[in-house]
Amino acid sequence: MKNQRIFPGIILIGFGAYFLLQQTGISFFLEYSTWPTLIMIVGVAFLGQGFWAKDAEAILPGIIMFGFGLHFQLVGRVDFWPHNHIGMLILIISIGFFMRFQKTNTGLFQAFLFLIISVLLLFYDQIAGYFGLLQSGFSFIWKFWPALLIVIGIYFLLKRKK
Structure with missing residues (x-):
């Protein structure tokens, strides 16, 4: 049986500290006293459950x-942070699958799948420019790459196990 004290302990400490700092009115904290901070606290609780209680399935969530909360904290505040929400969110999911794979040896395919999709979304303009797709007739086909994802997904759903 997994140690079930870690997750609620971190949640209570994190939320207690969050609300205590919010009540003190410290100006530095008030800037970060937002919903992404609460999401980050829950993420830290899951990570604590995953690593300290050796519950590897808690690593992915x-x-x-934590990554989604961090993203929404940094976007608009840090100049170098990408503003492409969907590309970054998918990259964070990919990192989660890689971290879970490290402990469970499962999910490597999903990790690479999400990584490829995130790179396509984050660097779409650079990739298209690199291949000269915007100037060629191939750009019409390039616009429909999401349809290819749908077809591949349907294949995986309908593929029979051997």
Whole structure:
């Protein structure tokens, strides 16, 4: 049985500290006293459950929640942080699958799949320019790459196990 004290302990400490700092009115904290901070706290609780209690299945939601919260904290505040929300969110999911794979040896395919999709979304303009797709007739086909994802997904759903 997994140690079930870690997750609620971190949640209570994190939320307690969040609300205590919010009540103190410290100007530095008030800037970060937003919903992404609460999501990050829950993510840290999942990560604590995943690493300290050796519950590897908690790693993926921990990375996703912490990463999403961090993304929404940094976007618009840090100049170098990408503003492409969907590309960054998919990259965070990919990182979560890689971290879970490290502990469970499952999910490597999903990790690479999400990584490829995130790179396509984050660097779409550069990739299209690199291949000269915008100037060629191939650009018409390039616009429909999401349809290819749908076809591949349907294949995986209908593929029979051998």
